[in-house]
Amino acid sequence: MALGPRLDLRQSQSLVMTPQLQQAIKLLALSNLELETYIAEEIEKNPLLDTGDVSAEPKGDESRDSGDDLPPEPGTQGSDEILSSGPAEAESTLDMAGDADQFSNNSLSESDGALDGGLGMNGPAASGSGAVGGEAPDFENMLVAETTLAEHLMEQAGAILSGKDLFIAQHLIDQIDECGYLQADLLEFAHRLGVQLDDVKRILIEVQSLEPVGVGARDLAECLALQAKEADRYDPAMARLIDNLDLLAKGALPQLKRMCGVDDEDLMDMIAEIRAYDPKPGCKIGGGDVQAVVPDIFIAERGGKWLIEVNSATLPKVLVNRTYYAELKDGAQDKASKEWLNDCMADASWLVKALDQRQRTIIKVATEIVKQQENFFREGVEHLRPLTLKNVADKIEMHESTVSRVTSNKYLSCSRGTFELKYFFTSGIQSSTGGEAASAEAVKSHIKALIDNEDPKKILSDDKLVALLKDKGFDIARRTVAKYREALGLGSSVQRRRQKALEGKAA
Structure with missing residues (x-):
């Protein structure tokens, strides 16, 4: 065979x-706050995109087309069908109609038989509200940048130290973590700065005298000792108790009583004193800007029906400025300018349509979640049902990946609090009576309730918890109970018995 090109x-x-x-x-996976940033970037790149309040515009203003005349189109092709279709079909499906260049983010669920009943969050006449009861408060303006622990300590050190001492103090403070502990070896620290070890130890005493009390300690024992000294309770007996915290953790009270040379009452007073100290004093001082979770969806019950609404307070209204487009089109002479202008118009129209489809998809998914978890919204976490992404996807006839994107990084606000959408998707625990399976979160709630109400003299073992849960209808293995208990931050039966014995004696 000949070789050749x-x-x-x-x-x-x-x-x-x-x-x-x-x-x-990409838009489906973004939260409302992330979407706001994305829209701002697109507006900066595309001169035909604009934001504004439609309600503030004169009715006769034709410079921007209104999206209010968009029909609900309950039978139209959804986002999932669009994403699963071919590129050519998707482009034609999402082509922006000439009279639909505005994205309105106040729409409610528009499907037939929707839970919201077609009402707004404030009643029939107020469907454009972004929050229950009226305009949502501006939480962003309420956030305050707190002073960091290092700044707080440096401000105090600057008032009592200067020169070389302040230089050493500054570098010591830089080695203090957010909990208030010094993470540095003093000898190595002294060699690195080229100063005497005695000077470092002397300045460390000054740093440890700063507020909050206990900051600058190298371990827990030193932290508690600093707080005991500040409270004038650091006598020889307290010093021995703090030096033997491992025995205290084991509950070796008779041994501690002999070592400290005190009776039962004095030992309980000392233990109560230690328990009142802060093991992480640095956490009292803020570590930067306060971040608040902003819900993407509001859920409320009115007249036995559920109202579901996207939080419009975090989304700008996106408009296509056709007047500006017409002006630019009249001035465009060369072919390149006309092509660029047409591309801008196509991109702007696509973005507006994609935002509208995103909102409809979010409402559709949220509506199905409320239908599936209605008992949770009415009665609490113990009635949370097992639910998977596939269950919701099958009900609303979308792909599982689409539901996953919609529920990522988004929060739902209801009368029971604010929850991430992923919270409502939990694995199931088989019922011991052959009935409906229960969610893992509901089982955790029962485990916590049983442990919170247990008799201090009859601490429940994991085997006993398995038996009690079986009586409640949960068929669950012992290792699963232990896993859920640890996830809740609850100790073993031995640890809880020891802890409650100490609490009982201290009381």
């Missing part, structure tokens, strides 16, 4: 994701 013609099929499809997928 040649040309071959082959025909093949492949699925190619257009930039528009990639954008639609």
